[in-house]
Amino acid sequence: MTILKTMSVVILTVMLSSCSTTKKTTATYWVNSAKVDCDAGAGKTTCLQISKADNYENAEWSNFYATINGFNFEPGYLQKIEVAETQLDSKSVPADASSIQYDLIKVLEKKQDPKLAIHDIWAATHVNGKAIESTSNVPTLELNTTEMRASGTNGCNNYTGQIKNITSDTIEFGAIASTRKMCMDMAIPDSFDQAFNSISTYKKEGLTLYFYNEAGDEMLRFKKVD
Template identity: 80%
Template sequence: MKFLQNLPIIILATVLSSCGSTKQVTSTYWVNSAKVDCDAGAGQATCLQVTKSDDYENAEWSLFYSTINGFNFEPGYLQKIEVTETTLDSENVPADASSIKYDLIKVLEKKQDPKLAIHDIWATTHINGEQIESTNNVPTLEINTTEMRASGTNGCNNYTGEIKNINASTIEFGAIASTRKMCMDMAIPDSFDKAFNTISTYKKEGLTLSFYNESGDEVLRFKKVD
């Protein structure tokens, strides 16, 4: 009988102990409009990119390896969301799982990403200010901002690679893989490759897309391919 009398106290103590092992806070994130490749522990996957900065256009985006319960990711849209972060009891968390549980409270803001304006296929018209006269084997660039990929041809070889970071005016490319053919005239392909490797910023005006180096000099100019 003594044990039964003390049972409510034991249960209460257990509940209090359990509550004391968790911590919950509320945070606000901007979620980027595209997922990127990441190493999720069990192999390659795609991860959200998030920032707690309100200046999302110039933010340093971080990979987000966990799941946000109740959140619906939409490619091409920036979303500002409020979430609860619940720190779980480490004794009850599997070794390969997150110790924090994320739950969506609400979507505060959603807007189409302005970077989608350059999500297209482009043909080169100028390299370092010089107009390309030839209409054969013109270098091209395909920008896929939803998959954060770039691909095309330099006029001889095909290339493909990652877009590491992009905002409303700056762009950073990752490693670029290319075929290794030798064509009869390598002047344009070589000039294109050299200019491409100096790209720092961009500007789109109508159907024209220009890229600039760190000094602000235009290195490549493209027109939209119909």
């Protein structure tokens, strides 16, 4: 009887232990350099953006609504991190909380986000390689790379739109909305629009920003606005 009782206790202990065991895995994320506005269910807040791509320049970012214990977010820096993902017992997790616990294992890589270098307001100096001689109604471009938006004026009409993708030397704009008024001289606005629509790559040197088409021809050149 004593042996049977002991065995029963052991079996029960193993069963209880097995039931309480949580599933733990590891994953590697890139964390984007800026947080974004998001709806976490209980109202508006800001969220991390993560990607599981090997290279951050090929990343498709998705909002991350949970907390990564031990992780220190630094605006302006891309971080590659290794994370432990622990599946929690759903019975003990509040309805509005994550069923997975995230814990930082280590930071694998950290680098300043190159696209923040062009996060600024720029005034056009050249279109299609030719200097803009007019000092009035100069085209401008405001790049907000944290919100992935672009806006400005072509010298006549205001425009705004999304930045679909950006790396350390390539940029792709989404649909651009613009006002439609006619000005006395539409030569610069029209040539600016055509050049802007052909942009494929960029380069920043000091306070000057260059944009090129796919063939490598300079389409637009800007200087930083003080």
